[in-house]
Amino acid sequence: MTAPVSIRNATKTFGDFTALDDVSLEIAAGEFIVLLGPSGCGKTTLLSLLGGFLSPTSGTIEIDGKDMGDVAPAKRPTTTMFQDYALFPHMTLRDNVAFGLKMRKVGKAERHAKAEELLDMVGLKTSANKKPHELSGGQRQRVALARALAVEPDVLLLDEPLGALDLKLRRQMQDELKAIQKRVGTTFVHVTHDQEEAMAIADRIVVMNAGKIEDVGSPENIYMKPKTLFSASFMGEVNFIPGTLESATETTLTIKTPLGSVELPAFDHAGFTPDSQVTLAIRPEHFRASTGTGPRVTLGKAKVEDGSFFGTHHRAHLNPLDYPGMTVTAHMPQSAIIEPGAWVELTLDPSSVVLLPGHPPHPMQESTAS
Amino acid sequence: MISSRFSKLLSWSYLAALYAFIFLPVAVLVLFSFQDGRLPVPPFNGATLKWYGEVFADSRLMSALGNSLMVALGSATVACVLGFCAAYGLARFVLPASRLQRGLLIAPMTVSYLIIALGLLTTFNWVGVSLSLWTVGIGHVVINLPLCFAIIYASMGDHQKNIERAARDLGAAEWQVMTQVSAPMLMPSILAAFFLSVTFSWDEFIIAFLLSRFDVTLPVEIWSMLRSGLNPKTNAVGSVVFLVSVALLLILELIVFRRTAKK
Numbered sequence: 287m288t289a290p291v292s293i294r295n296a297t298k299t300f301g302d303f304t305a306l307d308d309v310s311l312e313i314a315a316g317e318f319i320v321l322l323g324p325s326g327c328g329k330t331t332l333l334s335l336l337g338g339f340l341s342p343t344s345g346t347i348e349i350d351g352k353d354m355g356d357v358a359p360a361k362r363p364t365t366t367m368f369q370d371y372a373l374f375p376h377m378t379l380r381d382n383v384a385f386g387l388k389m390r391k392v393g394k395a396e397r398h399a400k401a402e403e404l405l406d407m408v409g410l411k412t413s414a415n416k417k418p419h420e421l422s423g424g425q426r427q428r429v430a431l432a433r434a435l436a437v438e439p440d441v442l443l444l445d446e447p448l449g450a451l452d453l454k455l456r457r458q459m460q461d462e463l464k465a466i467q468k469r470v471g472t473t474f475v476h477v478t479h480d481q482e483e484a485m486a487i488a489d490r491i492v493v494m495n496a497g498k499i500e501d502v503g504s505p506e507n508i509y510m511k512p513k514t515l516f517s518a519s520f521m522g523e524v525n526f527i528p529g530t531l532e533s534a535t536e537t538t539l540t541i542k543t544p545l546g547s548v549e550l551p552a553f554d555h556a557g558f559t560p561d562s563q564v565t566l567a568i569r570p571e572h573f574r575a576s577t578g579t580g581p582r583v584t585l586g587k588a589k590v591e592d593g594s595f596f597g598t599h600h601r602a603h604l605n606p607l608d609y610p611g612m613t614v615t616a617h618m619p620q621s622a623i624i625e626p627g628a629w630v631e632l633t634l635d636p637s638s639v640v641l642l643p644g645h646p647p648h649p650m651q652e653s654t655a656s
Numbered sequence: 657m658i659s660s661r662f663s664k665l666l667s668w669s670y671l672a673a674l675y676a677f678i679f680l681p682v683a684v685l686v687l688f689s690f691q692d693g694r695l696p697v698p699p700f701n702g703a704t705l706k707w708y709g710e711v712f713a714d715s716r717l718m719s720a721l722g723n724s725l726m727v728a729l730g731s732a733t734v735a736c737v738l739g740f741c742a743a744y745g746l747a748r749f750v751l752p753a754s755r756l757q758r759g760l761l762i763a764p765m766t767v768s769y770l771i772i773a774l775g776l777l778t779t780f781n782w783v784g785v786s787l788s789l790w791t792v793g794i795g796h797v798v799i800n801l802p803l804c805f806a807i808i809y810a811s812m813g814d815h816q817k818n819i820e821r822a823a824r825d826l827g828a829a830e831w832q833v834m835t836q837v838s839a840p841m842l843m844p845s846i847l848a849a850f851f852l853s854v855t856f857s858w859d860e861f862i863i864a865f866l867l868s869r870f871d872v873t874l875p876v877e878i879w880s881m882l883r884s885g886l887n888p889k890t891n892a893v894g895s896v897v898f899l900v901s902v903a904l905l906l907i908l909e910l911i912v913f914r915r916t917a918k919k
Contacts, residue, residue, distance in 0.1 A: 337825065360827045370815065372822035376840040386826035437826060 288315045288471050289350035289363060289440035291336065296345035298331050305331040307497035308345070315440075318467050318474045320484040323494035323520070329477045330445060332494070336475060337366045337443050350440055360389075363440035367447045371430040373418040379405060379429050380414040386437035404432040407466065424455045431463070435470060444476040448483060460486045481521050485509065493517045510569075510638070515646050518567040525614050526646040527566040527585070531558050539641070541566065544609040545585040550636050558641065565642045570601065572638040573616035583639070585632035588614060593624030600624050606632065682898060689891035707892035717893060720877035724858055727789055727873055731796035732853035736846055738797070739804025744834060747812040748820070758809070765802040772798055773866040780867070787869040795863035800853040807852070811845035812838075844912045851908040855901050 291313040298306040306328040313319050321329035334340040335347055338359035347354045349363055374382050380401045387397035405411050408428035418426055427447060434442055448456045464487045467474045478484055484491045485505040493501040493508060501508055501517035512518035529543035534552060541548045541564060586608050593602035600618040618624060692704040711717055742761055746754050776795050823837040861875040868876060874897060881890050
């Protein structure tokens, strides 16, 4: 089963602290949504509002068109997969998975059959008689998923479910989670602070910061066309180059930066007025396109400070000739030879540059994902 | 070398002295319950099971033993149920003056059994409840409830809170959460509280003495036997009481602590 979710102007305050500040979000039925942000950004609060563990100070939450205002967690068409799994330690896996059906007064034979079917889906059919303490972390995770899906919720809420797993297992579980979501078609709302995890599984990512939504979009859009400085820096390593918009014509924007004037095509940067403060956001890997055909912009020459090899690329720190106080991070091709002191050209495809309003708080430093 | 052997010897003797201090009275009691003679005092004349035979043939002792078991099991059950409910309420919900309530629940532990017995006796007289095994049972609930509450409350952590939240999320009503999730999950500590309550009730004398009339518990019956003087039969029945307490402790050890160790 599946249903759309509609969050309208939801605000949640705890005393003086505003955990969630006038948040509105429409989630389509069957969508895999990831709420992404640093701790304290309000993502878990939003999930708790959906699950009914907290009620909003103001605003409404609708699931499948029905207002959830006075509906207790037990009565909502949602189930939650908790970070610490929260399996019932005294029950077998079969009884754990069948618990929700038992509460819905489903007969023993029927609920056991359903539980075994779900355990089979997560690859634990042969362990149905085991207790949770006999399982590894990844297996417990799977049982928690099966238990939450057994009651066929319209919306499954996942509260950092992969946080306790090691990296390799986490990547594997991400793939499984996504495959299972596609199979059952339930709306998934998944909370995480790991942007790689978000990109790996989400249909749409919701980037949150300080109780507000910063950005909403597909992983590609959020990464390549972020709408805010926060969103750009949270999704991965990025160079921020502050500047001022000098002139805007129908086709071209001219931006004055410490590294000289940069001309960008105007079509995807609407809404900027001359003399406004802007920032160029450039991903380190976009410097790689220094050879080849197509339109190019250049930020002048830069001196290589140091470099390290990351397998898929070299990560190098560069000092621009025009502004030696600034450090630019660039990814160079695998085959490149990085020699400190050498000079390289900072060349880019203009379409890869993102123009953002405002200046970063620390304009001369690179920002990295936290 | 010598000094290390000496200190080893010293520590072993200390250990032996310590255990002798604790267990010698019991050992002497048990030893002279086998005394072949009329007096449970040295010298030991040889072993006989005669006195145990007399104990089990004594209908008053046997009915007192039955009463004791009934009161112990009944009062421990009630104390555990009430203690669990109180602990669940105070650990899981925001209640007014919860610190004060916790304090009030545990406070009877600091009051002597004699004072509790006197208070209950006055209350029962005032209300017009006549003394019986029921009143003894009520007295034992009063002394064991704080213990049960404290043990069960201490074992209710935040991890279990999340598990209970999961149960509610899956559609369980509050009573279903309590009976199907919380209580089974806390079973080791509930059983620990239960068996401790049973042993305390089983051994308790003052409350049982002051709050009973015609039917009495075993410690009260033993006390009335003692008034006619020492004899190996009292030792034998004392040994039986001790044996039951040890058995209860072993059960506790086996079920409760093995279960916890497994996790």
